[in-house]
Amino acid sequence: MNELLVMTRIAGRRAAFRAVEIQSVIEIDSIAPVPRAPDFISGLTAMRSRSLTVIDCRKSLGLVPETAPDSRAAVVEIEGHLYALQVDKVEDVTDALSEPDPVPGGFGESWERVALGMVETEQGPALLIDITRMVAGPPSRILKKAGKTAEPSVSLSR
Numbered sequence: 001m002n003e004l005l006v007m008t009r010i011a012g013r014r015a016a017f018r019a020v021e022i023q024s025v026i027e028i029d030s031i032a033p034v035p036r037a038p039d040f041i042s043g044l045t046a047m048r049s050r051s052l053t054v055i056d057c058r059k060s061l062g063l064v065p066e067t068a069p070d071s072r073a074a075v076v077e078i079e080g081h082l083y084a085l086q087v088d089k090v091e092d093v094t095d096a097l098s099e100p101d102p103v104p105g106g107f108g109e110s111w112e113r114v115a116l117g118m119v120e121t122e123q124g125p126a127l128l129i130d131i132t133r134m135v136a137g138p139p140s141r142i143l144k145k146a147g148k149t150a151e152p153s154v155s156l157s158r
Contacts, residue, residue: 003096006074007123008087010057011066013111015087016096016119016126023075023082025090028054040137045084047075052082055135061110062138076131083135094121100128110138 004019024047031043031054040059045052052075058065073084100117107115107127114133118125 004093005096005119005121005126005128006093007091007121007126008074009089009091010087011061011063012088013107014091014121014124014126015057016121016128017074017076017085017131018128019093021076021131023077025072025074026084027071028073028084028086029071038137042086047082047084050082052084054084054086055137056086057134058088060134060137061114063110076135078132078135083131085131085134092123094123096128097121103127113139 005016006019006022006025008015008017026047028045031045033043034041034053037043040056042054042056045054054073056065056069058069067088069086070089072090073086074090076083076085096119098120100119103112103115103118111127114129115127116130117128119128
């Protein structure tokens, strides 16, 4: 595999995004909260006069943040909408040295949901992340209404 990866840290794990999917890495100065947004959406920020929805990757994984995320974020576009992926740290850009292998057990359902596989890099193995699944956030809780269960949906489109 001869593909460039943007290396990050999310909840203490090495995570990689395909560089072709990353528009840029930005410094986030301020985030405006969005009332009633799911908690994995930190709010809105701006880049070159464009609005970006800020996704806290740890919360998207259903994990409790232990520290504040890095002020830098990876900017991605999905279906015409811009998102800033907040991670614990943006580390480097490097080559993938292998094709993605299946994710080994022990990472948990949240990582298995967003990981496309495990890739080797010069820094060691990393989980290759599916940005669409990360932006979608954690699976919704099941609501119980009148003896029935319903899966609430969260639309990220504007």
